[in-house]
Amino acid sequence: MRPILLIPFALFALSACSKNNDTDTTSGSNNDSAAVDTATSDYKQSMRDFVIGISKYAKAAHAGFIVVPQNGIELVTKNGESTGTPDTAYLNAIDANGQEDLYYGYNDDDVATPAATINYLNPLLKISKNAGNTILVTDYCATHSKMTDSYTKNNAQGYISFAADSRGLEDIPTFPSPIYAENTTAVTSIGQAKNFLYLIDPASGYNSKTAFINAVKATNYDLLITDLYFDGSTFTAAELAELKKKANGGSRLVISYMSIGEAEDYRYYWQTSWTKTKPGWLDAENPDWPGNYKVKYWYSDWQKIIYGNDSSYTKKILNAGFDGVYLDIIDAFEYYEK
Numbered sequence: 001m002r003p004i005l006l007i008p009f010a011l012f013a014l015s016a017c018s019k020n021n022d023t024d025t026t027s028g029s030n031n032d033s034a035a036v037d038t039a040t041s042d043y044k045q046s047m048r049d050f051v052i053g054i055s056k057y058a059k060a061a062h063a064g065f066i067v068v069p070q071n072g073i074e075l076v077t078k079n080g081e082s083t084g085t086p087d088t089a090y091l092n093a094i095d096a097n098g099q100e101d102l103y104y105g106y107n108d109d110d111v112a113t114p115a116a117t118i119n120y121l122n123p124l125l126k127i128s129k130n131a132g133n134t135i136l137v138t139d140y141c142a143t144h145s146k147m148t149d150s151y152t153k154n155n156a157q158g159y160i161s162f163a164a165d166s167r168g169l170e171d172i173p174t175f176p177s178p179i180y181a182e183n184t185t186a187v188t189s190i191g192q193a194k195n196f197l198y199l200i201d202p203a204s205g206y207n208s209k210t211a212f213i214n215a216v217k218a219t220n221y222d223l224l225i226t227d228l229y230f231d232g233s234t235f236t237a238a239e240l241a242e243l244k245k246k247a248n249g250g251s252r253l254v255i256s257y258m259s260i261g262e263a264e265d266y267r268y269y270w271q272t273s274w275t276k277t278k279p280g281w282l283d284a285e286n287p288d289w290p291g292n293y294k295v296k297y298w299y300s301d302w303q304k305i306i307y308g309n310d311s312s313y314t315k316k317i318l319n320a321g322f323d324g325v326y327l328d329i330i331d332a333f334e335y336y337e338k
Helices: 043-061 088-093 115-130 144-156 209-217 237-243 300-306 313-320 332-337
Strands: 066-069 096-100 134-140 160-164 223-226 253-259 262-264 282-285 292-295 324-328
Touching: 043 066, 043 088, 043 300, 043 313, 043 324, 043 332, 066 253, 096 115, 115 134, 134 144, 144 160, 209 237, 253 262, 253 313, 292 332, 300 313
Parallel strands: 066 096, 066 324, 096 134, 134 160, 223 253, 253 324
Antiparallel strands: 262 292, 282 292
């Protein structure tokens, strides 16, 4: 989840791509040979390789594990354009694409996204959909008529959507009631989902983990995207089992948010010394989100934090019993291309 997005890089055909000449002096390598500790000239491919590596690792540990990158939809083709050749290795590694602000929220919350942006994103999203992947759209709008319009337009495209009434994603919207496309299905694969709830900051909206779990259990969403942690405490297998119960007797999938294009100083892996002596992969702080830092995501030491070993973030998500992972800041390649 991020604030108002910048106009897509490719939309204005900004083709200059500068190499990053910083190098990392640390040793060690990731299980995926694509991870390197030197400059890269293809930032899109480096992100594709990163996602593919996470997918291979997670699916080897848990068959059927769901991998969903959010934004950065340009990665679905080899050249990043809707007219380009689909990148089948990437498309086969993922199960869905998340897309923010498709119809509402691009320039400001509760404001319709410009037609030019919609027309830019939709052909790319359709490439993934046509490859068999689910499309999960999060629009940011609170006016009821706009929320209804968001659900209607996304459904017409064959997308599953969530109209979030707060960009903080800390509450369960009270509108619509009942929820859009409510059903009693026992959902066991993402392709069966008809709706979803994106709630990744539950500690801001609920005063206890129990209160949050009970609030979710009272809903009939088919899919929940939430955080591995609630106020610093990971969800247990028993707690996840409760979260997976729909109020009407059906079951839902629960997948965990994980940022891979930025490091967050409130995560378990953060070392306070990094603010004074940065590791080679740690870059500038995001001015829109204090405490979030750009990362040279192709570096092996950052990738080892994310996946490939028993102390990695992905392993913690697997161990907790989540059904999948929702990967954020996929569009970090835009930062380095510019």
